[in-house]
Amino acid sequence: MSASTAVLKAETKLFAREPGSLFWVLAFPSLLLLGFGLIPKYRQIDPGLGGNRIIDFYVPSVVLVALITASLLSMPGALTTYRERGILRRMRTTPARPSHLLVAQMVLHAAAAVLGAVLAIALGRLVWGVALPEQMLAYGVSLLLATLAGLAMGAVITALARTAKAAQAIGLAVFFPSMFAAGIYVPTQVLPDTVRQVIELIPFGAAAQALNQAANGSWPTWTHLTVLALWTVGLMAIAARWFRWE
Amino acid sequence: MSIVEVEGLRKTYGAVTAVDDVSFTVAEGEVFGILGPNGAGKTTAVECVEGLRVPDAGRIRVAGFDPIREHDELTKILGVQLQASELQAKLTVREALEMYSAFYADPADWRPLVERLGLEAQLGQRFGKLSGGQKQRLFIAVSLLGNPRVAVFDELTAALDPRARRETWQLVRDINASGVTILLVTHFMEEAQYLCDRVAVFDRGRVVALDTPDALIKNSDSSVVISFRPSTPLPDAGLQSLPGAVSVTRDGAKVVIKGNDDTVQAVTSMIVRERITARQLRIVDATLDDAFLSITAGAGSDHSATVQGDF
Structure with missing residues (x-):
């Protein structure tokens, strides 16, 4: 077994032992969707939304919630703790590299976010008959780009926060605007045009639009995907510049 | 023959000079102590030897390797217990040993190691639940997984009660008897006296004495x-x-x-x-x-x- 595989294996076990992360990434998005589904108005067809129900628009937003909690709260918390406790440092004294831990954490959080997303999509389909994404490939591509952008945001938080506590504070500060951009507080469809245009320029706003378009059967507008790609590249560069191993 | 060579080592942090013109050599098979009060530069010196810190000046070789330029080679022959460093809190002892074993091309079998260190009963226990002594023994086990030629122990017994400290001393002697050269950082005179063949006394970043413990005490x-x-x-x-x-x-x-x-x-x-x-x-x-x-x-x-x- 190679060093990176061994680290991934151990980190997978550890991830399964974090009830907090498991709840926020896997269960919370579905619970949120269940909560929305309990509101009768959200289940009624709204002519103002092109004959859709509000719940139909919420599924792509809730899909992003898994990603938001995984990348902004869970991953920076785990990595800053590893740095704070000298776990990354210890690894530097062995033939393994501490970057193995970083990669393992990113892979695991990305996988968990996708799993949380799939659970939410399945729940929407089974309980309220929300149509599955019509453009599966486009949906997958959008989700992949959103995941990369989310991980990049998490990486920047990890790089800038000196302690796990600071990471938590920064993570929460970014968490609420991200939830808004993803359309959790109000569906972005009902927002004024100018507000929407601004939201579409930030990662989770662009991601929500792209997922909605893919869910409704069209390829996402290129600007949304470009916005996601640009954020990913920019944020990763910042994270790489400022990250400290100890 | 010396396996660790440190010559003219200097390391500063901003305006603070942590280590200044430090030189010493450690012979193969020796237990070499670095003794000194807090802030004397002991940890900085060994972290330069471990390749965790880049010296400002000086030359270091461990088994012929430059700790910075040949770090990958160094990690294969050097076992390290760091002063302040932990493992993942929810990782069990067994999982830690399995993971760290996978880092080495030809690792030591951890089972006899665990037996020798008296950790069999803790194999299924999580790191965070271990006592201070058990954690230190696990760190020793982890540092030995790569069959190192040199082991660096930094304040190995600082957090231990006197009984656990004595037991750990015996372990260090056993490890040394099995052919591992040991670089031991401590601020306990007694520990240095009990374990070390030779001791370098650090004070304010410099080596102020270097001799056998007996000679140091006599003087x-x-x-x-x-x-x-x-x-x-x-x-x-x-x-x-x-x-x-x-x-x-x-x-x-x-x-x-x-x-x-x-x-x-x-x-x-x-x-x-x-x-x-x-x-x-x-x-x-x-x-x-x-x-x-x-x-x-x-x-x-x-x-x-x-x-x-x-x-």
């Missing part, structure tokens, strides 16, 4: 500290000429004399002879710091000026 002649407030002032010259007196300092009206048992006798008979009342007379065994002052021959040197904190 350290201020084993007792005598302090009192004399009823009439005493001239320094008279006190300094007392037998065995190494240093005489004053703290207000208080006189502090460092010396040995002979000095104690001389002081008591002087008090009687001169008919002085010695208020608050205290005679205590010198602490490690006092021994350092003696070793550095720094009569009157102000130790409180040392920058504190572990570098």
